[in-house]
Amino acid sequence: MSEERASGDYRERAGHVMLLAVVLAVPALKLAWTLGGGDAARDALIAMGPGNWADILIGMFLNEALLATVLAVVVSRATYAHFAARGGALRHRDTPMAVTAATAAVVPAALGVVVGAFNGLGWGLATGLASYVLRVGVMVDYKTGRREHTTGRRTGNRAETAPQRAADALWIAGLLLGVVVLPSVAIVAALDGRSWTSVERCDVNTGSGTHRARLVELTRQGNGIVGWDLADSEVVHGVNCAADENETIRPPWWRDA
Numbered sequence: 244m245s246e247e248r249a250s251g252d253y254r255e256r257a258g259h260v261m262l263l264a265v266v267l268a269v270p271a272l273k274l275a276w277t278l279g280g281g282d283a284a285r286d287a288l289i290a291m292g293p294g295n296w297a298d299i300l301i302g303m304f305l306n307e308a309l310l311a312t313v314l315a316v317v318v319s320r321a322t323y324a325h326f327a328a329r330g331g332a333l334r335h336r337d338t339p340m341a342v343t344a345a346t347a348a349v350v351p352a353a354l355g356v357v358v359g360a361f362n363g364l365g366w367g368l369a370t371g372l373a374s375y376v377l378r379v380g381v382m383v384d385y386k387t388g389r390r391e392h393t394t395g396r397r398t399g400n401r402a403e404t405a406p407q408r409a410a411d412a413l414w415i416a417g418l419l420l421g422v423v424v425l426p427s428v429a430i431v432a433a434l435d436g437r438s439w440t441s442v443e444r445c446d447v448n449t450g451s452g453t454h455r456a457r458l459v460e461l462t463r464q465g466n467g468i469v470g471w472d473l474a475d476s477e478v479v480h481g482v483n484c485a486a487d488e489n490e491t492i493r494p495p496w497w498r499d500a
Contacts (some may be wrong), residue, residue: 249394249450257495261422265429270299273433277492278459278471290469290478301340302439306490307432308362311409312370315354317421319374322345324381351375377420380413442490443468445481457487 275284291298304311351374359367375402383406384390402408440460447456458470458481467482473492 261426262321265426269303269429269433270296272430273299273303273439276434276496277436277438279476283471283476286478287459287461287471288348290471295462298437303360303429305431306437306439307428308358308366310428310432311358311362311381312373313420313425314369315358316373316377317417317425319351319354320381320417320423322378323350323378338384340386343386344379347378347382348375351378377413377417380410382419383407383410384414436491436493436495438490438492442487442492443470443481443484444487445470445484447472447479447481449475449477456481458484459492469485497498 271284274287275281278284278287288296304314351371354374355367355371357367358370359365377426378484381390387404387407387410402411442459444455444459445458447458448454456475456479457473458468458479459473460468460470461478462469464480467480468484470479470481471477472479
């Protein structure tokens, strides 16, 4: 029993570590592959400012519906498991399941609204429903004594009822989403060659006269933008900009490799 419990704890921690790794590493991968690694990625990051590092992840979240949905579902499940183990589950131990289930719907509903607002109603509904179902699976574990109220660790007790078996299936689904699906979707989104932010056509003057150039917007400045000149591979200041609907910067990795 202790070995089964330790294995479950390891898998749970692996999901949380993978979530952190995706949040930290994927923006760097997106920047390096889209604009070019080494000096290009460094120059672009300096122009953006380290404080805007999260803009890359946010841009990917807004532009990639599948990534937004999977990330929201994984975050919803991870945060519930975390806070429930720090008093939330204990406070709800004697609360009727119906009341606990209703209160647990708040965060999934909010995440569904956020994803749906940028990616459409269908994606929003899928996010809210999947987030809620996985949270309910964790709730069933706490209610049936298969997770410790103080640490959140699974006890390793064998599933004996239909709800417990369903909770086990949801636990496995949550682990697969966090450990396999999320990093896979994130890596594909990072290497698809599309910009994470707007692409503009602007007037640029680097000392040899003004010309129109296609820029990846890095930050707003004055009456124009600071962007990455795709033709000259350098950071420039552009004015009189107009949006370019084509967000593709280079072929995706699987075609360019």
